[in-house]
Amino acid sequence: MKPSTVTEEAKLLNVxxxxxxxxxxxxxxxxxxxxxxxxxxxxxxINAITLNHLDNHFVTTKEDREKAYAILKKPDSIALINKHIIRAIHIVGQKPVH
Ligand SMILES: [Zn+2]
Incomplete structure (x- = not known):
């Protein structure tokens, strides 16, 4: 019996x-x-706080990942993401848990 060819493993990815x-x-x-x-x-x-305020964008294929990137990398979307990151940096900076 031939070993099965290992194809690229499907992954669940949150873009x-x-x-x-x-x-x-x-x-x-x-x-x-x-x-x-x-x-x-x-x-x-900071990642956790930011991500809890944003919509998930799960994909399982390279093509969908690229499509999601194209949407999420638009200026409006990046501005929103950065707004939440700055907010999260201030929250963690005021009360670090390390
Ligand atoms: Zn720290």
Whole structure:
């Protein structure tokens, strides 16, 4: 019996999460918040708070991921996401749990 060919495994992916994680990392490690705690716990808390205020955008295929990206990367959408990230950074900054 031939071993079955391993095809690319289907994955459940939240594109909103992917984008938020990237933007949070960019904000925290950029010049905007030089004194902000950069520990993993604070970064994950910012992601959690932000994502709880945004709609999920789950996909299972590359094509749908690209479509979701095209929608979520529009200026209005990025502005909304950044608004929630800034809010989350302030919340975590005032009361860090690390
Ligand atoms: Zn921290």
């Amino acid at each position: 909103t999460e992917e984008i938020v994680r990237g933007l949070v990392a960019f904000s925290l490690h950029g010049p905007d918040y030089p004194t902000f705690c950069r520990c993993r716990k604070c970064e994950l808390d």
